[in-house]
Structures are given as structure tokens and as C-alpha cells.
Amino acid sequence: MQLIITGGAGFLGQRLAKALLNSSFIFDELLLVDIVMPANPGNDTRITCQQADLSEGDEAQNLITAKTGIIFHLAAVVSSHAEKDFDLGWKVNLDITRQLLEACRHQRQGIRFVFASSLAVYGGSLPAIVNEATVVTPHSSYGAQKAIGELLINDYTRKNFVDGRVLRLPTICVRPGRPNLAASSFVSSIIREPINGEEAICPVAPELPVLVSSPDTIIQNIIKGASLDGAVFGGWRTVNLPGISVTVQQMLESLERVTDKETLARVQFKPDPAINAIVLSWPTVMDNTRALELGFAIDSHFDQFITQFIAQNNA
DSSP: OEEEETTSSSSHHHHHHHHHHTTTOOSEEEEEEEEEEOOOTTOOEEEEEEETTSSTTTTTHHHHHTTEEEEEOOOOHHHHHHSHHHHHHHHHIHHHHHHHHHHHHOTTTTEEEEEEEEEGGSSSSSOOSOOOOHHHHHHHHHHHHHHHHHHHHHHHHHHTTTTTEEEEEOEEEEOOSSSOOOOHHHHHHHHHHHHHHEEEESSSSTTOOOEOOOOHHHHHHHHHHHHHHHGTTTTTTTEOOOEEEEEEEHHHHHHHHSSSSSHHEEEEEEEOOHHHEEEEEESSOOHHHHHHTTTOOOOOHHHHHHHHHHHHHHH
């Protein structure tokens, strides 16, 4: 059996590939595909790396073959980038998803389609606590693209074209590397850069709460979502992956507690109205009941996010 990870060169794709190599999944090939050539994270002979622009020509359709068993669809244009480049956002975040679903549909029934969605599908005036029954009213192009993708996957699953699973990811913290164009990028940068001895800018107010999950827990939950029997999801395949709610101030208090005052002093506040408008439309507290009943994991204290990053940084 073949497993496919789109966005295989990215942070999540690489972490997921490493985890799958050490998981209980039995497979013959793990194909990593991205617009740039992915690395082989384990130098494992089961890994194949492919550079392809899935938005061009028949690349997406040709990706799915008779040996494909599971596709982890992680490839996306991130939130602020999708907002700035309207055409690219729809081309990548929606058109590729539809083309991959069509490729699965015409190849054979039963391919597991694991879709990385986002809490950005929510927006505007929200209840104090959101769950899977909360109506999605995205206030960004990225959120709209993800919401439509969710509907497609649920409908293709209803028609037995695919065995779909939609996993709405909270903001992931702490991401390694450099800041990207995601509106949530500051959530990692205000921790990552100070620990690395660099200045960081926070574009939102200290009292702003955000829903977060650590990289290790996100990867564990993506694999869990792929391994569950489709029947346990019931008639709706969309799950909010568990997240914990912390304010920016609480994150910075954790940073000082785990490191020191000198590290904390590297964070400066500089409001960005565009980022603030996007982030303020997202939910801040989530009912994790359904996900926890299905066996998904949840983080405990934000201090552990920082110690996890330091351990990975020093590995």
C-alpha cells in the first residue's frame, strides 16, 4: 500500500513522515510531494520524494494510482498569503483538493482522504464555546476555502467515492524555522525567536486568547484520524482536533518561567490591524468532547509547548 503526503516538504509533512515510519501503519511506499523537492526525513527506502505543482495540468490527477491507500492532504497556501493573493489561494486551497478527490473517485472506492482543515472556518460573532455543530462563517478567503473543502470531502464520503476524514487543526505552536505568511505565525515567533536570541514582534494585544496545540500532539492526532475506522465518525466526518486556550500574556509568562526575563524582553508589541482582524475572527474556546471521545490527544500546560520546542531545537 502507498501513503501520500501533499505538502511533504513542509514542517508538518516532514514531521508526519518521520512519525509514520515509526508507526504501526503497514505500507510499501510513502510518497512525499510538494512544489519544492521534499527531503527524505529518515533516509528510508520506503520513502519516495517528488517535486510537482499539483495546481498545474494533470499533476493532481496523476498522483493517485491503484496502489494508493491513504492520502494526507496537507498542502495549502497559508491564511495571510491566501488573503493577499486571492487567485492563488483558491487555486491551491480548493482546486487541488477537488482534483485529488476526483482522482480518488475515478481510481477506486475506499481511499482514505485525510484533510488538514483549520479553525479559520469559523468567524464573526461566535458563541463563547465552539464545537462541530457551530455554524461555520469564515471571515477570510483561507477560511472559506477550507470550509468548502470540508463540504466536498463529506459529500464525496457520503457518495462512497472516498473514505474521508476532516481534521480542523488549532494553531500549531511552536513551529521551527522562520515566520511564514500565516496570520497565526506570531504565535510561534514570540516563543521561537526569543529562545533563539532574536527579537520578536507581537501584532496583537496581550489579552488575546488563542487555541493552540503542540506539534507532537498534532502529528499524533493526524495519524489517529487516519487510523480510525470511518464508521466511528458517524454521518459527519469533521472533527475539531483538541486545543487549549491561552492568552498571549499567559504564553509570555510561560516563556519567562521556562527561560528567563532576558528572553522575555526580546518580545515587543506592534499592532498590525490586518493580522488582528483575521485572528479576532477565530474561536478562542473549544468544546473538545467529540474529539476526546474518539481518542484524540490534548496538551496540558503551555509550559510543555516551550520545553518540547527547546528539546527539538537542541536535538
